[in-house]
Amino acid sequence: DVKVTQSSRYLVKRTGEKVFLECVQDMDHENMFWYRQDPGLGLRLIYFSYDVKMKEKGDIPEGYSVSREKKERFSLILESASTNQTSMYLCASSRPGLTNTGELFFGEGSRLTVL
């Protein structure tokens, strides 16, 4: 059973702080994703990675960066948190290439509040 684990379920940070959100998957998936989930806006893709040290911008990358130093770990970084980054952040992973059926495996989410 695929397990995607997000290290922090709830975080409260102050404006201007640097924030790290960590995500680990245990199924050797090449693809990993960070989405943010907001009421009325659905899920929006921030960044994704299809291999170690590779990253691609999603639809809303501004204010975020990512790191993929190991295959199983994908980190989302907010260099200087702002109140409009208060949201639920979802990490996901998926199988690579031809084995990719379109199914994303999601973590439980990290709810970030920026004061």
Place this chain on the structure above:
Amino acid sequence: AQRVTQPEKLLSVFKGAPVELKCNYSYSGSPELFWYVQYSRQRLQLLLRHISRESIKGFTADLNKGETSFHLKKPFAQEEDSAMYYCALRDAGGTSYGKLTFGQGTILTVHP
């Protein structure tokens, strides 16, 4: 650019009534469509994909390319169907690394 639209933020039905969650998409290529579901205090998970043409938990969805729609239907709703539902799309061409574009989501509430 690809876009997925779910026009209803909230949908309420009574147990045993039919339910239809609407999804429309905009995409110039060859799309694959999915429905994901998030039950209370659970992870977001895949419900069904159009390419499988399967029925999961009594739900079905047919891809209508002419109307660019992928509505989710169930003839008799159950209370346990109450959840948030997302429609999603990906490029079937295989160059998108599996990333999905999601709609805004519809909260379905089934009343007893």
